[in-house]
Amino acid sequence: MSQQYLEAYPDVGFGLTLITRCRDDSNPPGFDPYKRKLLRKMRKRETLAQITERIEIYNRFFQSFGFDCPLPKHLKRTINSGFPRYSLFVDAHFMAEMCAGILVAVTDFGQFDGKLTLDVADEGETCAGMGGRDFITQKGEIVLRDEKEIACVLCQGADEKTRVKEETEDVLFYAYAVPGIAGQYLKEGLTIAADTLVEFGGGKIEFIDVY
Secondary structure, eight states, X not given: OOHHHHHHSTTOOEEEEEEESOOOOSSXXXXXXXXXXXXXXXXXXXXXXXXXXHHHHHHHHHHHTTOOOSHHHHHHHHHHHOSOOSOHHHHHHHHHHHHHTOEEEEEEGGGSOSOXXXXXXXXXXXXXXXXXXXXXXXXXXXEEEOSSSEEXXXXXXXXXXXXOOTTOOSEEEEEEOOTTOOHHHHHHHHHHHHHHHHHHHOOEEEEEEEO
16 A cells, blocks of 8 residues: 555555465356355345445445446446356456455456556556556546556546456456445455355465455
8 A cells, every 4th residue: 555545544454365366167066055155144234234235335335436336337237137147257346346245346356467556646657557548547546557557447447458357367356345334344244255256266365355
């Protein structure tokens, strides 16, 4: 975390987990029952109320910068239809978000250039976003940088270069807090993602760190 971040967002956490030597799969054996078990747990009335409250905190933070938060729509879809099915890596990311009520990104660790720093953007910085979108920052937005460029703008999205692919083996999930979100929920969500890739992707957890 940069000094600028610590000054702008004191006590607002950030978490990462790295799972290495994974294999991706759209529907490995036993994955559907595993997802249904997590879905039943998150749909319990008290649990769902807490998840909904945290997602609304993220939503208000996004709106303060003029952006729509994707989490409320994801939650509604998950409640009505269950977890989506894309691939093991992407599905684990959705499960982590929805079960913990937090914002998570899934990335190819090998595509980052050097060490990562959580920082605060200046006005007008750019990021080559996923799907060919160009992100232009507002002053004060939370960003994740590697040693070369911005890898993710919290309120706008992640970059294209670190997007997970079928051949990705080393998967880095990272989770943002915003003011009002405790670090324990980052740990909860990242643990779900990491455990899922171990059980169904044959990976190895290198670390789960929350700052």
